[in-house]
Amino acid sequence: MDGILALSRPRAAQSSQPRSLTRCRPPRPVAAPSHGALGRRGAKREHRESSEDSRAPRAFPAIGLGLVSVGLGVAARRVPAKYREAKTLHWAPRQLHCLQAAASKEAAEVAESEVDVVVIGSGLAGLTCAGVLAAAGKSVTVLESHYVPGGAAHTFRRRVKGIEGDFCFDSGPSLYGGLSGERTSSPLKHVYQIVGEEPEWITYDRWNAFIPEGEANAAIGYEEFVTKLLPRFGGPDAAQQWERLMKRIIPMADAICNGPPPSFVREDLGVAATLARYLTKLKSIPGGPQKLSEPFSQFLEDAQVTDPFIKNWMDMFAFLLQGLPSYGAPTSMMAYMMGDMYKKNTCLDFPKGGNEALVGALVRGVEKHAGQVLLKAHVEEVLVEGGRAAGVRLKDGRIIRAQTIVSNADWQITKSLIKPGSAPELEEYLKVTWKEYRLLKSFIHLHLGFRGDGLPTQHCEEFPAQWGVFNSWSDLEAPRNAVLVSCPSMLDPDLAPPGHHVVHAYTPATEPWEEWADLDEKSSEYKAKKREARDFLYSAVAKQVPDLEERVVLELVGTPRTHRRFLRKPAGTYGLRVQAPEMLPGHKTPLEGFHMCGDSTAPGIGVPAVVMSGHICANNILSVPEHWQILDRIKDWTTELEI
Ligand SMILES: Cc1cc2nc3c(=O)[nH]c(=O)nc-3n(C[C@H](O)[C@H](O)[C@H](O)COP(=O)(O)OP(=O)(O)OC[C@H]3O[C@@H](n4cnc5c(N)ncnc54)[C@H](O)[C@@H]3O)c2cc1C
Known part of the structure; x- marks a missing residue:
């Protein structure tokens, strides 16, 4: 899951016109498979050696030594001194390989600088927070310990000898909606509007689900669910129950999607002013606002939904969204999702260029407003002076002073950044507040590059670009039950070399960390377990590519240990297990300025x-007038919610 290798690549062209993919196109001519001097098996073996799962990330895994030396030489001459001095990297995909080389060559020079706000971590929340603050005129520096920005949403590239072009792999999210349209309540869309940068969107119509009853391949939206899936999988009165459910959920979805945007929220009295701006948009929530935080299973019960297929289908979506089935999912989240998934003319959206483009637009948004995103900038300590946050100390010794520090890192990592005794109240807060939450489980990952000859070249009904496999409905959270698969090169062919595809398959937060925690990565036990994980994930990809084994030219297997290392997640966790109506803590802390x-x-x-979280955090830092001006940038998002 590392983005060690990023080669020259022009920025995706900006366009407000989403591209749409629904029908199969004829396969484009594919060159005869070429495996280079090593042959296919050789290429596969070579990449296992330099796989994700090696202890220390290595630069230039797929390029010969000669090229590395050339890169070092070029970088030393061309990279401006200001980048080299800091031993950190400013993000720009086309320069990254040069900058990495320069950074590893230069000795660390301890410098001290000062900005208004330092954000620790370039996850989507950190970049959102930084982008909003930069757009409001604050000087912002984002410090990311990784080689690439994006956190769980980062992209990494690999090459195979003898094959021209990069295999671009996403490490995390792949299913997006509500982003291509202009009038949308998507928090991420609003952030793009605020920072004035956005990727180009590819729109498509479906994902596929292999469920215990059979293959549920239908376009998202109301129509095919009712005409294809319900008659096939639902019970005798499933259609009436679905109708009843939608009748109840749509007014709630309407109140959420067409009501005040989440970006008005701030955690102080100023919220009265920012909410007042949207008073005319306030709509009543059927049953009262407390319904929003109730578990969705309660909502289903109130709507007298008993049909097993509908209940399982809802459990599946709840589980995919936040890691818990309906019994733990807040109704607000499900209403928001269903409003988007089942409205008329709905579609799924994918960023052209993959998550690199999604994250890249946020980075550009920070930089456009004079902020900076520094990579390989691991923060080791939050500095506290006079009872307030005063700056950070990086691993290389450099100090960056700031009036405000935001941590986008996991809470346990955040806790480790506070020197014992330096901020007793904050330490106590961090020790106590998160103790009550359990951790969600971890992941096993499979990233493959494979030959696409004979397969459709683009997403279509016969070959949807994404699919899920659910072996049993009885316990969605059980290990090795569910697998999600994304083949983004079916949506954007530029993500793989011509004639090839990339795929990412993973178990969605169901892999027990304990089973991997104490294993020595060199041991035969670890290797055997990894092989078993690989075989399990292969079987899920093979649901749509039966002769997969014959096609693979590049294979990377990630375990919970890999996930922990590359996504900076303690115990490789997906995050905290929050069961509605429980809520996670807010964004302010007892330490002033932190x-x-x-x-x-x-x-x-x-x-x-997480985008909402980053936005709210930024709002807390801004004054009400500054916040108000940021809200001016959000375009009208309201739209009639028809099914
Ligand atoms: C496999 C997978 C699939 C997913 N699929 C979906 C999906 O389809 N749809 C969806 O909505 N969500 C999905 N998610 C969830 C979503 O991607 C995450 O919830 C979200 O990206 C987390 O963002 P974040 O900003 O909270 O944190 P993170 O992404 O965890 O970012 C935190 C950042 O902080 C950095 N950091 C940590 N410590 C330090 C330090 N000391 N110094 C400097 N930097 C530091 C880390 O390197 C990291 O970059 C998926 C997640 C995964 C893992």
Whole structure:
């Protein structure tokens, strides 16, 4: 899951016109498979050696030594001194390989600088927070310990000898909605509007699900669910129950999606002013606002939904969104999702260029407003002076002073950044507040590059680009039950070399960390367990690519230990297990000038949630007039919610 290798690549062209993929196109001519001097098996073996699961990230895994030396030479001459001095990297995909080389060559020079705000971590929440603050005129520096920005949403690239072009792999999220349209309540869309940067969107119509009853391949939206899935999988009155459910959920979804945007929220009295701006948009929540935080299972019960298929289908979505089935999912989240998934003319969205483009637009948003994103900038300590946060100390010894520090890192990592005794109240807060939450489980990952000859070249009904495999409904959280698969090169062919595809398959937060925690990565036990994980994930990909084994030219297997290392997640966890109506802590802390955002804070895990978290955190730092001006940038998002 590392983004060690990033080669020259032009920025994705900006366009407000989403591209749409629904029908199969004829396969484009594919060159005869070429495996280079090593042959296919050789290429596979070579990449296992330099796989994700090696102890220390290595630069230039797929390029010969000669090229590395050339890179070092070029970088030393061309990279501006200001980048080299800091031993940190400013993010720019086309320069990254040169900058990495320069950084590893230069000795660390301890410098001291000062900005308004330092954000620790470039996850989606950290970049959102930084982008909003920079757009409001604050000087902001984001410090990321990794080689690439994006945290769980980072992209990494690999090459195979003898094959021209990069295999671009996403490490995390792949399913997005509500982003391509102009009038949308998506928190991420609003952030793009605020920072004035956005990726190009590819729109598509479906994902596939292999469920215990059979293959549920239907376009998202109301129509095919009712005409294809319910008659096939539902009970005798499933259609009436679904109708009843939608009738109840749509007014709630309407109140959420067309009501005040989440970006008005701030955790102080100023919220009265920012909410007042949207008073005319306030709509009543059927049953009262407390319904929003109730578990969705209660909502289903109130709507008298008893049909096993509908209940299982809802459990599946709840589980995919935040790691818990309906019994633990807040109704607000499900209403928001269902409003988007089942409205008329709905679609799924994918960023052209993959998550690199999604994250890249946020980075550009920070930089456009004079902020900076520094990579390989691991923060080791939050400095406290006179009872307030005063700056950070990096691993290389450099100090960056700031009036405000935001930690986007996981809460346990954040805790480790506070020197014992330096901020007793904060230490106590961090020790006590998160203790009550359990951790969600971890992941096993499979990233493959494979030949695409004979397969459709693009997403279509016969070959949806994404699919899920659910072996049993009885316990979605059980290990090795569910697998999610994304083949993003079916949506954007540029993500793989011509004639090839990339795929990412993973178990969604169901892999027990304990089973991997004490294993020596060199031991035969670890290797055997890894092989078993690989075989399990292969079987899920093979649901749509039966002759997969014959096609693979590149294979990377990630275990919970890999996940922990590359996603900086203690115990490789997905995050905190929050069961509705429980809520995670907010974004302020007892230490003046120190804030937190990301999936350890409310509202929790998932792209929309962490973006909201980063936005709220930024709002807390801004004055009400500054916040108000930021809200001016959000375009009208309201739209009639029809099914
Ligand atoms: C496999 C997978 C699939 C997913 N699929 C989806 C999906 O389809 N849809 C969806 O909505 N959500 C999905 N999610 C969830 C979503 O991606 C995450 O909830 C979200 O990206 C987390 O963002 P974050 O900003 O909270 O934190 P993170 O992404 O964890 O970012 C934190 C950052 O802080 C950095 N950091 C930590 N410590 C330090 C330090 N000391 N110094 C400097 N930097 C530091 C880390 O390196 C990291 O970059 C998925 C997640 C995973 C793992």
